[in-house]
Amino acid sequence: MSAQFESFKTAWRAADYAQALTHVDAVIAGQPLVAALHWYRANCLLRLDRPVEAFAAVNRVLALNPDHAPALVKQIELSGLEEPEGDDGEENGEPTPAQITARMLQVEQHRQRQIAQLRRALEIDPTLADAYFCLSQLLRDRTTHAVLNGGDAETLLSDDEADGLLEQAIARDPARVEFRCARAERRRLRAVQVPDGTPAADCVQSRIGMRYLRAELEAALADFTECARLDGGPRYRLHMGRVLHELGRHDEAVAQYDRALALLPADAPQRAHVEDLRRRSQNGGRGELDDVAQLIESVIAPGDRNQQEDLVATALLGTAHALRGGQDLQTAFAAHMPESPDDLLAANIAENILNVAFEAPPDLVAADAATFPAYQRRHAARQRAAFAAAGLRHVADAEAAGMTPTLGQRVLLGLHADADGATCAATFVLRPKWPGVPGFVMLLLAGKWKKHPMTECVSHFDDDGYLITQYESISPFEYGTAVDIERLPRSTPVAALVRRHRERVAAYRQAHPQARAFPASDLAAIDANWRRGQIVKRNYRRSVGYISDAELRRLLGGHYERLAQRVRQKIGVFAADREAAAED
Incomplete structure (x- = not known):
């Protein structure tokens, strides 16, 4: 061998492939018809990440020695499954069905030629691990192509010849990562x-x-x-x-x-x-x-919902809650979207009862009143004037963004506070979506936001004192001593509502001189107070099994005997999911 070839071997062993290429090119210049030299050159080019030139070098090897088995394999590896060039017969247009069929036939014929070439390489040298691997992949591609064209999908999983070839490739070169990855x-x-x-x-x-x-x-x-x-x-x-x-x-x-x-x-x-x-x-x-759960929630259309949409949305939200509680998808769907109409109604009622206990964090954000329905804007404007006359300042027009998915509509909140921030007043209104007893049950249970115009004054103290003064409500829910709620007739003027709440606050402070009110001076403080109140209410709901029997009777009325047991059963199932999700 020449000194240049020895230099090539030295450079190759040192992984200096650029220098190795220089030396082998010099050897080829003197011996251009030796196929092995062109094979060495192809491998140098591959190591230098020059595949196009390497492909040309492999083609030169085969021109000189058509039975060079490694080159037969490498030619296919470098070319991939190249579709043959052809004239589709169209000018900047979509091919016709006949042209597509012809093209697919050309691709399949090309694949078959490559398969035959690999089989010939293995006949020449049965030890070539790359040949076994490449042939297994081509056979798998052929099977995939057949399935895409109407064949049996089961064949994708039971291609015995392709699997056997892959096993032979691994047996011959067990350290090849790509072989093991394909099997995995x-x-x-x-x-x-x-x-x-x-x-x-x-x-x-x-x-x-x-x-x-x-x-x-x-x-x-x-x-x-x-x-x-x-x-x-x-x-x-x-x-x-x-x-x-x-x-x-x-x-x-x-x-x-x-x-x-x-x-x-x-x-x-x-x-x-x-x-x-x-x-x-x-x-x-x-x-x-x-x-x-997020994917399911994303299916729920944003904005206001009608009756049917609200029913579906509640079921989907319940399913999402169940998933976050650790339930598997099939069980969650079966529980929240049952086939029986009464079971579906009971599931919806149960979900909305739990919505009262597990009210979403408010996530209060300042809002532009002009973007809300006219009836909400009119109510907010009237109440703002009335609160100003009663000596409360306007803190913000806001929206409880965190609760919008559950409510099914945007709600404009008017938030006000007294001078020392001890009292927060909130006002809002929602228009009912549908009439009838079943619809009324849904409306009622969806939370206070869906009942009627509501105005209330709230004060929360650091010794767990919690005072609410509000107008009469059709809500069936009570909170015992956890929340001291006083309801006044709806005909009571706002000024009288505020005055009565101040009297109650003064009496509480006199009875609890060490107590300090959590301030409601700005949107962030009001949001924090709201969250404190949610914890108090949730704990009480838990203590009564989420709804007492008296509350459930008031809620269902004449439908109590028909639905109460189903509702209780659904609450028992769904509450565990809600509790698990709340812990996270």
């Missing part, structure tokens, strides 16, 4: 195909109700684990985390995502994706349930 993905795909009658012990079920074959997932995990060991980077840690999550081994999944994050640079764009996967697996996989 195949195993994971088979894991989702659970035959009817499969014993429960052989399956694993995800938090959203997906069933998998345990053995296939565990086999996929073993392959991905070996890939991670061989590769050393973060990629296969993500695959391991995904399969561990599906196996229900959520803490182990989180650990793999943490290892992937440790391997990624601080500014890597992939970090956000890994952190999202990690979130899904945290807390026993609850993040995945939250993702599905």
Whole structure:
């Protein structure tokens, strides 16, 4: 061998592929018809990430030696499944069905030629691991193409020849990461195909109700684990985390995502994706349930809802609450969207009873009154003038944005406070959406926002004193001694309502001289007070089983015997989901 060829070998061993290319080119200049030299050149070009030139070099190898088995394989690897050039016969237009059919036939014929070429390469050299792998992938592509054109989808999972070829590739080169990864993905795909009658012990079920074959997932995990060991980077840690999550081994999944994050640079764009996967697996996989819950909630159309939309929205929101409480998707849907009309009505009533206890955080934001319905603007303007005459200042026009999805419509709140901030006054109005007893029950239970015009004064003290003075209400709910509510006739002027509340505050302060009122001086302070009140009311609702029998009788009226037991049963099921979600 020439000194240049020895220099080529030295440079190749040192991984100096640019220098190796220079030396092999010099050797080729003197011996241009030696196929092996062009093969060395192709490999240098591949290492230098110059695939187009490498492809040309491989073609030169085959021109000189058509039976060069590694080059036969590499030619296909570099070309991919290239569609042959052809004239579709159209000028800047969509191809006709006949042209599409002809094109597809050309693609399939091209694929068959590549399959034949790989089989010939294996006849020449049966030890070529790449040939087995490439042929298995091409056969799999052929099967996929057949399924897309109306074939049996089951063949995607039972391509025995392709699977056998992949096994042979791994047996011949067990350290090739891409071979093991392909097998792992195949195993994971088979894991989702659970035959009817499969014993429960052989399956694993995800938090959203997906069933998998345990053995296939565990086999996929073993392959991905070996890939991670061989590769050393973060990629296969993500695959391991995904399969561990599906196996229900959520803490182990989180650990793999943490290892992937440790391997990624601080500014890597992939970090956000890994952190999202990690979130899904945290807390026993609850993040995945939250993702599905958000997807369900996104189906609910924004803005005002009619009767039917409100019924569906309540059921969907209940399903989302159940998922966040840890229930699987199938069970949650079955409970909140039953087929029986009475069960559906009972489920809706139960959800709205629980909405009273688990009222969403208000998330008060300043609002432009001009964007609300005229009847709300008129009510707010009248009450604003009346409160000003009673000596209260206007704090803000606002919207409880956090409650809008439950309410099904936007609500304009007029918020006012007295000079020392001890009293907050709120006023709002909602127009009923539909009449009739069943509709009335829905309207009533959807919360105070859906009843009628409401004006109330509220004071909350740091010793748990909680005073509300409001107009008479059709609400069936009481709060015992937890909330001291006094209701005045609806004909009472606003000034008299404010005066009576001030009298009650003065009496409370005299009886509790150490008590200090939480101020209601601005929107943030009012939001904080509202949240304190929600906690007090929720605790009381819990103490009575969310609704007392007297309250339920007042609520259902003549429908008590028909619906009460169903409503109680639904509350028992749904409350656990709400409590679990509240803990998060």
